[in-house]
Amino acid sequence: MSVLKRTTFKLIQTKTSHPMCRIRRLSVNMKAAPNNEKDKNKQTHFGFETVNEEEKWKKVHQVFETVAEKYDVMNDAMSLGIHRIWKDIFMHRLAPTHGTKLLDVAGGTGDISFRYINYLKNLGPPPESKQSSVTICDINQSMLDVGKLRAQRQGYTKESCGVDIEWMCGDAENLSLPDDSFTAYTIAFGIRNCTHVDKVLEEAYRVLAPGGRFLCLEFSQLPNSTMQWLYDQYSFQVIPVLGHLIAGQWKPYQYLVESIRQFPDQEKFKGMIEDAGFRQVTYENLTFGVVSIHSGFKI
């Protein structure tokens, strides 16, 4: 009975939104209903909604399919351009050396990978024995397409920068890559969208070679409650509006801010990374803790 009630309640809720959206929701809820009764412990969160695990995967997929085109513009608009600085700092903390084999997960648009290539370029010409490489892995083909197009436009090819570039469509929770095959693993603004964060971390530990570094850039919680209040106001009142105005999408950006609130805070996430087997786990807050860089080593 409670499931039925919830379904109707959701129907009422979504009446104001687009008719197409309503239909999709209805079908999704109908499908989810029997599953809910069978195994309630297999539920997870999608923003503030509680959804079935399989559903989350689909929904996240949808979100990123819809935002892929306007991804860059929206990032700039929402963070006032600061996300570029965050990513620069992130790469500076990684400080790659020649011979690094990087796996950039959830890096479809190439933001991190291009910075990595630039960093290596600035180090000077590489010694002959050391070939660097980057593997860009994303679950979403449309994000990868955006990245490939950008790489082409900006001239990041193997010949021009001396770094092997490989594009790969794959799931962070189940990477089709051999053990101990990378020396660095980065995931920037991606781990939040995964259904099983612990599985992602385990996979990261698996594919990293001994001595390899795990580095994660992700939205986090602000330790200062006043700042958190300000940030909340901005997130819930401004960001969805911006999304609607610029990208013509409200829902994906509503999801974005909600998923940030659902993600564990710095200390808890640090504990999760340690549980996956990483050592020397540290984190650093940027912009009062709006985002934080988590670092761990497989030693």
Place this chain on the structure above:
Amino acid sequence: MNKLPRAFCSLRKNHRFILPLSFVPLNNTQRVIRSYCKNNEKQQKEMVVSTISSDQDDHQYEENVKEHILAKALEFVPKTGWSIESLSQGAEAAGYPGITHGLFPNGGGDLVHYFNVKCNEQLVEQIKSWPKEGLKESKLPVQLIENAIMTRLLMIQPYKSTWPKAMAIQTLPNNVPNSLATLLSLVDDICYHSGDRSVDFNWYIRRVGLAGIYKASELFYLTDSSQDSTATRNFVKSRIRDAELIQTALNMNPVSVAPQTLSAAFVTAKNMLGLNTLK
């Protein structure tokens, strides 16, 4: 149930018998509870101990890995300096990928700190093996201090060409706490092993004085190209002599003389201003 009739009997005979009957089981239960508690405490303690020891093992393991990398990185310092580059080459020499240099967020600063700590440890080992004659005398153990400073300075020898940069790195704000700590532990060790057991203000004077001498000598040593660093040795000698002079001056106890000096100065000033003639 057997006890019940007996209790009635005892009630008839004497009141006192009922007391033990009613109290014994109570006491028993208490004892049982208490012993359970004890067991629990023991178990908890064991648990805590085991987790702590595994934490320590983990920590020790991490420290060992770091030391291994740092030790290897020192070999590359003469070529690539106190830098991230040396650290990543050290990591590669230790069997890790170059990117493992991220273990040292301070980069060159951590490498310099490691070097300082290692040298201090070596110095203490060496001083302990030196003859301890003449330390009991009230005179300053000049020779021992001079030898200690020279031994420590000569440890820089293999890295002399890159040491100016290391000194600069040590003065960077985020490295200052570490470099001050190593300097203090260095002078503290020298003072202690040269027989200083003072607990008064002299403790500070000696350490600050020695730190000054050491740092000055370090700077002098950088540009010293003489045979066997004899110029540096002479420099250290004369700085220690200076310190001795200052100490003898302090021993004359200028503090007790201060009021007289002050009043004399005051009178002179009054005379100069012509205030004495007013009256």
